[in-house]
Amino acid sequence: MTPVIWVGGVLVDATQPSVSAVDHGVTVGDGVFETCRVDDGAPFALTRHLARLRRSAEGLGLDAPDDGTIRCAVREVLAAAPDAGRLRITVTAGLGPLGSQRTPGEQTIVVAASEAGASRPARVVRAPWVRNERSAVAGLKTTSYAENVVALRYASERGGDEAVLANTHGELCEGTGSNVFVERGGELLTPPLSSGCLAGITRELLLEWAADDGLAVREAEAGELGFEVLDDVLDGRAQLLITNSVRDAQAVTSLDGVDLEAGPVSLAAEQLFARRRAAQVDP
The missing domain is CATH 3.20.10.10 (D-amino Acid Aminotransferase, subunit A, domain 2)
Structure with a gap:
């Protein structure tokens, strides 16, 4: 299946640019993420994953991501991806300079769903x-x-x-x-x-x-x-x-x-x- 991706409040085409080239998550990896298994359209242990996402964000000195926004994005993505087996939630510091210093601003939130892939030994x-x-x-x-x-x-x-x-x-x-x-x-x-x-x-x-x-x-x-x-x-x-x-x-x-x-x-x-x-x- 083609990945279904939500960025900044809208579903976007997986082949089109949707995150800035100067997003601090792109330039220096200034972000956190979670990956959930999905069964029959439901993400497994989402509450625990969101709690760890918050802990990781706080550990990086980022503001805690908004649970409500992410949960709404998850529902929208999975409604558009009924065969998904894998869900990824990514939160970055947002736009920043081409260096390690972080610029305060709006975070970037990306929620994406895809198939789980073949089972591996x-x-x-x-x-x-x-x-x-x-x-x-x-x-x-x-x-x-x-x-x-x-x-x-x-x-x-x-x-x-x-x-x-x-x-x-x-x-x-x-x-x-x-x-x-x-x-x-x-x-x-x-x-x-x-x-x-x-x-x-x-x-x-x-x-x-x-x-x-x-x-x-x-x-x-x-x-x-x-x-x-x-x-x-x-x-x-x-x-x-x-x-x-x-x-x-x-x-x-x-x-x-x-x-x-x-x-x-x-x-x-x-x-x-x-x-x-x-x-x-x-x-």
Whole structure:
């Protein structure tokens, strides 16, 4: 399907210019965004996504985006895109200079919907770069995605479709667009937010729903998951699962080109998430 795009209050043709060349989101990546899965015309967990959008904006020093405006835009876009499987909401600082200094003014809001794309296996590659957990934008979902583009290209060149990174302390952190869970000792562990990873919505829901269901899934203690735990995965002593808003919860099928078996807790987590997501569109 052709993407359906809303900018500044109107639907626009996807092939036509609609954002200024001097928008600060274009020139320096001064913006934030969210991506939601869409099922039968309804965006999943929209309230949580909008709350994180506000947190990211505040972390960048931007005014909180107007929920009402965005919700109206979402309804308009999805009404025009009944087959959409993916929704993206982007908010930038608006017009600005050709440098990092921000000019106060009206924000740019873009809401776009497209098909979800083909389902992909989770083939992971270890990236040689690290996340800086002390960065000014650590944990924020910003449009400054160049690091992720480079790391994902690195993974793609090696047969993967996701790259995972350590932080500056050598701890397991996250993927370029996903959170990571390690299954070992009969439980699933995910790096703590102090590692510098994004507070993923799917990660958050899996932790909550697993607690409700009695499934052994928890946030690791600081330092509990070193990046070397991936050696245990390669040796079969541990397993991997990744989560994001399009994949949901997905067991990893290969690491650095080595085929992996899914762990029993990972498979149970996949099933739990699918069941709970189907039962509630905006948990």
